[in-house]
Amino acid sequence: MFQKNTQASVPEPEQPISAHADRHLLYQQAVQDVQAEIDFVEQTWSELRQRPAVLLREDFCGTANTACEWVLRDPEHHAIGIDLDQYVLEWSRQNQLPELEADQIERIELLNEDVLQTRPGLADIILAMNFSYFLFLTRDDLREYFANALDGLVSDGILFLDAYGGYEAPMLLTEPRECKDEDGNDFTYIWEQAEFNPIDSCMTCHIHFEFPDKSRMQEAFSYYWRLWTLPEIREILYEAGFSKVDIYWEGTDEKKNEGNGIYMPSEIGDADPGWVCYIVAQA
Ligand SMILES: C[S@@+](CC[C@H](N)C(=O)[O-])C[C@H]1O[C@@H](n2cnc3c(N)ncnc32)[C@H](O)[C@@H]1O
Known part of the structure; x- marks a missing residue:
């Protein structure tokens, strides 16, 4: 689940899901x-x-x-x-x-x-x-x-x-959305608008992922861009x-x-x- 090359890296049973999840796959999904x-x-x-x-x-x-x-x-x-x-x-x-x-x-x-x-x-x-x-x-x-x-x-x-x-685009906010991976496993996609500077219209945004075992992939992707x-x-x-x-x-x-x-x-x-x-x- 959440990963492509299962043969290459079989997760330890006690590992949190975030440790073996693939951020590119999660992004695509x-x-x-x-x-x-x-x-x-x-x-x-x-x-x-x-x-x-x-x-x-x-x-x-x-x-x-x-x-x-x-x-x-x-x-x-x-x-x-x-x-x-x-x-x-x-x-x-x-x-x-x-x-x-x-x-x-x-x-x-x-x-x-x-x-x-x-x-x-x-x-x-x-x-x-x-x-x-x-x-x-x-x-x-x-x-x-x-x-x-x-x-x-x-x-x-x-x-x-x-x-x-x-009007919500420049707001500082965190927006979770429930998703499923291609095998039907649940995960949460979290979009965060972390900083916005009205003077240059630039902002910092992050994507985090959270899993059913409560483990989290923090800042899986970050962007500094102009709105x-x-x-x-x-x-x-x-x-x-x-x-x-x-x-x-x-x-x-x-x-x-x-x-x-x-x-x-x-x-x-x-x-x-x-x-x-x-x-x-x-x-
Ligand atoms: C937001 S991702 C886009 C992924 C995908 N195109 C999509 O539609 O979701 C941005 C990508 O742009 C790449 N990138 C950033 N600046 C670039 C540049 N000047 N030339 C080529 N690629 C760049 C990054 O490495 C990253 O993979």
Whole structure:
């Protein structure tokens, strides 16, 4: 439970679960929904372009979970994953890629590079999800990243981003959510907004995991990033040279009074306490 290579490290019975749990697996299970992400990407691409997309580049790829989902969908699909952290890429090679068929693995390339400098082959789609570009703290750095992404796209390529906000986004808070791992074991994902500086809009956030035996993986992941607003992000994408930037806002399920998972281009959003949206920037 909670780990991939059970043969490599069989846990001692008396060990707390946190001692042998795998933080990358827990992150994938609690934070990511790569099927929904790629559903959105494929649907939006087909609405905007009259040809299939082939090469997807996943920036800040971490375990390359989304890149894997892309190559799984179609034998023509290829993916490049880029991350600065060689250890997370190695985790992906050891744990994520082996879940794929041999021909799918051949269609994924993982590069241990900086997204500000990387120059791989031109992609149809670049994806930067889970707010990773919030790690750039100044307009100049964010513009440099967007400009490099634009240079990495074919002439009709599209950059897909997500963003979050709302009046709870800068609040100091701790938000637990009950999750299950792929074997159905319970664990708690805890999102903590630990510090926020209104002067530079930078904040420190942590992800912790807690287990049924009360053991805890404290600060499994930590981020120091800037809480960018949508108008800032849009302006900087245009400054970097993108020709059209749309915000895709989630619709509402009126019966449940919650998001319905359908994102449409919009100029007006709701003043929700917490929202997540997609940003679609066309080259
Ligand atoms: C929040 S994780 C994103 C994981 C995954 N993409 C997702 O959607 O959940 C951020 C990742 O960005 C990587 N990273 C941070 N700065 C980077 C840079 N300048 N170039 C490439 N990767 C970077 C980190 O190593 C980390 O794996």
